Amino acid sequence: MKKLLYIGNKLNSHGFNKTSIETLGSFLAEEGYIVEYTSDKKNQVVRLFDMMITTFFRAKKVDYILIDTYSTSSFWYAFLCSQIASFFKTKYIPLLRGGDLPNRLNKNPYLCKLIFKHSYANVAPSNYLLEKFKERGFKNVIFIPNSIELKDYQFKKRTVIQPKILWVRSFAKIYNPKMAVEVLKLLKEKYPIASLTMVGPDKDGSLLETKEFAKSLNLEVNFTGKLSKNEWTDLAAEYDIFINTTHFDNTPISVIEAMALGLPVVTTNVGGIPYMLTNGQNALLVGDNATVAMVQAVEILLTETPLAQNLIDNAKILIESMDWQQVKYQWHNLLA
Numbered sequence: 001m002k003k004l005l006y007i008g009n010k011l012n013s014h015g016f017n018k019t020s021i022e023t024l025g026s027f028l029a030e031e032g033y034i035v036e037y038t039s040d041k042k043n044q045v046v047r048l049f050d051m052m053i054t055t056f057f058r059a060k061k062v063d064y065i066l067i068d069t070y071s072t073s074s075f076w077y078a079f080l081c082s083q084i085a086s087f088f089k090t091k092y093i094p095l096l097r098g099g100d101l102p103n104r105l106n107k108n109p110y111l112c113k114l115i116f117k118h119s120y121a122n123v124a125p126s127n128y129l130l131e132k133f134k135e136r137g138f139k140n141v142i143f144i145p146n147s148i149e150l151k152d153y154q155f156k157k158r159t160v161i162q163p164k165i166l167w168v169r170s171f172a173k174i175y176n177p178k179m180a181v182e183v184l185k186l187l188k189e190k191y192p193i194a195s196l197t198m199v200g201p202d203k204d205g206s207l208l209e210t211k212e213f214a215k216s217l218n219l220e221v222n223f224t225g226k227l228s229k230n231e232w233t234d235l236a237a238e239y240d241i242f243i244n245t246t247h248f249d250n251t252p253i254s255v256i257e258a259m260a261l262g263l264p265v266v267t268t269n270v271g272g273i274p275y276m277l278t279n280g281q282n283a284l285l286v287g288d289n290a291t292v293a294m295v296q297a298v299e300i301l302l303t304e305t306p307l308a309q310n311l312i313d314n315a316k317i318l319i320e321s322m323d324w325q326q327v328k329y330q331w332h333n334l335l336a
Contacts, residue, residue: 002335003034005058007051007081008068010040015201015226017170020068020095020146023253027147027324028331036062048077055081059088064120064335071098071248075108082115091120093334096141099250099271102132116140121334126251128272142334146251147327148319152229153260155316156237161301161308163187163194166239166263168232168254169246170200171207176268178206179245179291181214181221186295188219191302197239201226229257236261241301244268247288251276256322259283259315264308266297280307282314 006028008021021037029035036058039050059065065085069078078094085092094115098104105112116122116133122141124130133141165187167180180198187194198210198221207223214221227235236242242258244267251272258265259282267273269285279285284300286293301308320326 001032001034002064003036003062004028004064004066004335005036005038005055005062006066006068007038007055007077008066009047009074010037011042013040014042016203017201017226018229020097024066024095024147027149027328031328031332033335044073048080051077051081052084055084059085059090062090065090065092067092067094068097069094069101069115071100071104074098075104079111079115082119086114086118093120094122096122096124096129096133097250099128099246099248101129105132105136112136123334126272126275128275129250131275142330144330144334145322145327146253146256147322147324148253148256148260150260150320150323150325153233153257154237155260156262158240158262158264158312159305159309161240161264161305163191163298163302164239164241165194165196165298166199166236166242166258167196167245168199168242168258169244169252170203171198171210172203173206174247175206176245176247176289177210178213179289179294180243181210181217181219182291183243183245183294183298184214184219184221185217186291187298190299195220195222197222197224197235199224199227199232199235233257233261236263239263241266241298243294243298244273245294246270249273255283256319259312260319262312262316264301264311265315266294266301268294277318280311282311282318284311 006025012018038054039047041047125146130143169175184196242263249271265283277283284297
């Protein structure tokens with residue numbers, strides 16, 4: 001069976017949410033691939049050196065190197081490790097995770113060419129990044145969607161929608177968590193029973209900022225901190241609407257999981273989201289940081305039951321196409 005080296009931020013043991021390296025990596029291992037990982041070092045600099053050293057010593061001993069590729073600071077480990085793989089003539093595959101990668105293509109065109117032109121393939125989990133990379137002349141880009149094991153999610157049919165709001169993400173400025181609190185504030189003016197639970201670990205100090213913001217508005221928000229997938233998916237049964245407030249995104253797993261649980265989704269239409277979801281068909285989409293519009297979209301779900309049910313049903317159909325049992329064949333073909 002093929003041997004893989006998977007490079008990414010494997011930080012779940014340090015209190016961070018699971019990323020692709022811990023989900024896709026596990027899926028591939030279950031399919032029989034021999035998967036090695038780097039890195040689980042918490043310190044970013046130490047993690048970078050661990051990734052580079054591991055790549056240097058393991059490149060000639062694996063068949064493929066998978067590299068989670070983001071658009072901000074983590075872009076640099078992708079660049080450096082890809083060049084080590086290239087030096088050893090090992091096939092490497094950047095997995096395009098960063099919703100803001102098109103801006104990175106503009107900012108560092110030469111470095112991006114070194115990574116993406118010489119890769120075995122570039123895997124785009126969204127049609128958004130597929131399109132943007134092809135526009136820039138990268139022909140070796142293929143679409144393989146983010147996936148989940150659908151059998152692990154209990155779909156709940158919601159016949160009555162209440163203003164019980166759930167938000168699940170790491171607390172970071174790019175995910176705009178304070179917008180969720182603003183949504184609750186406006187909702188409570190008309191729906192005093194409205195509630196908000198926010199699930200996720202802190203990433204850059206935004207958790208404390210969001211808590212203080214809620215307190216300044218005299219709002220009671222339930223902050224759970226980091227929960228396991230089983231914990232938050234069980235919790236989701238108590239809620240009726242999922243909101244996603246991010247400034248940048250690609251194909252967020254938390255949104256996919258929410259739809260698999262039967263939660264109607266209201267999200268900002270940034271990055272790859274409008275390439276994955278269709279406004280009025282399987283979700284409601286609003287502008288970036290458009291708090292009032294998001295409140296109005298939530299009200300639509302509360303007052304227009306047939307529309308809400310239609311969104312839920314169509315989202316379920318979409319999610320079925322992202323089930324690992326469907327997606328795995330695309331990975332088998334790529335790694336054959």
